[in-house]
Amino acid sequence: MIRTVSRAALAATSILTLSAPAFAHMVFEQTQSAPGEAFSGVLELPHGCEGAPTDTVRVTFPQGFEAAEAVEKDGWTLEVTEDTATWSGGSVPDDAHERFAINGTFASDLAPGDIVFPVSQMCGDAVLDWEPAVTLLDPALQVTVGDLVLNGAFARATLPNAPVGGGYVTITNSGDTADRLISASSPFSPDVQIHEMAVVDDVMQMRHMAEGLEIPAGETVTLAPGGLHLMFMNITEPFVEGETVPLTLTFEAAGSVEIELDVQSFGASGSHDHDAHAGH
Incomplete structure (x- = not known):
């Protein structure tokens, strides 16, 4: 079963911030939108962390991405704060793919350009940081x-x-x-x-x-x-x-x-x- 959970409906949760080299291979299936438009973003894991399975995925919502929601997944625990959505407790093998989805609306006063959604992919102690972007058109x-x-x-x-x-x-x-x-x-x-x-x-x-x-x-x-x-x-x-x-x-x-x-x-x-x- 898939459900949508609003960040406003969940209590704020403290998430440990980790660091790792940035990569540029995780992208949204839909890469364009416009100020004032609703956006449904689907991210697909391209791979694991050098052989290790992925157990946690965290997406950071950028400023101007309003009424943000995240889609729950069977086998994963979803926590949503004011600024992030974190799926944890699952397991995606290194050679497998899995999709994670968010919904929201871009503020009408945002300027056209690229809006980055920082993503941390965690595989045990290993972390990959990604910067998928959505281009807001004029x-x-x-x-x-x-x-x-x-x-x-x-x-x-x-x-x-x-x-x-x-x-x-x-x-x-x-x-x-x-x-x-x-x-x-x-x-x-x-x-x-x-x-x-x-x-x-x-x-x-x-x-x-x-x-x-x-x-x-x-x-x-x-x-x-x-x-x-x-x-x-x-x-x-x-x-x-x-x-x-x-x-x-x-x-x-x-x-x-x-x-x-x-x-x-x-x-x-x-x-x-x-x-x-x-x-x-």
Whole structure:
């Protein structure tokens, strides 16, 4: 059974602060939000501590993350204070994965940018410290079409003579019915496809979603490196960092919208240049 526990409903608990070198491999499944928006964050442990199983996970809530809650897990004890959520008493083997979830709302007066949620992963006496971040996008730079809000549109710079390029964007459906992204087009490519990454026979593979991508009612779908994305096939010119790539997205219900993808560095995650510019 999974339950949600509010930090306001639990007494403050003193948590021992430990230290260890910081790493940068634990990330939120959903990495973007905006000031004033509700946020459901899911963190996945990437591994244990050099062979030792994980027995405690503590997330520190940053300033401006309001009405914070944490999701209880069977086999774990959850303690929530004014500033932290701590799961303890469980055991995740070094080669296994486990998810831990929090909910809350980003204050409306927060400035756009990266909001870090410090995480301590404890394996007996060993501790790994992580700094997963959520990028708050500027609401003034959102693009709206029908019930859909598009934000954080970007592409990665391509290497010389690369035949393909990748495009990414966050789509929020504020309506009561689902919509579907059915096609994409750009003068940079004769064929822009919607792709997903899927594990087939223990091998990560890329699959063309010919049927399109559903945008469920009341939910946010993020196209990001390593997951759902737009693949520009046989690009006609390179994606150059600092420039933009025009893109038209067509939705089943909302219709078509023109946006521009900010071209970031080759390995960018979208956390520094997050604007989705409306086309002219």
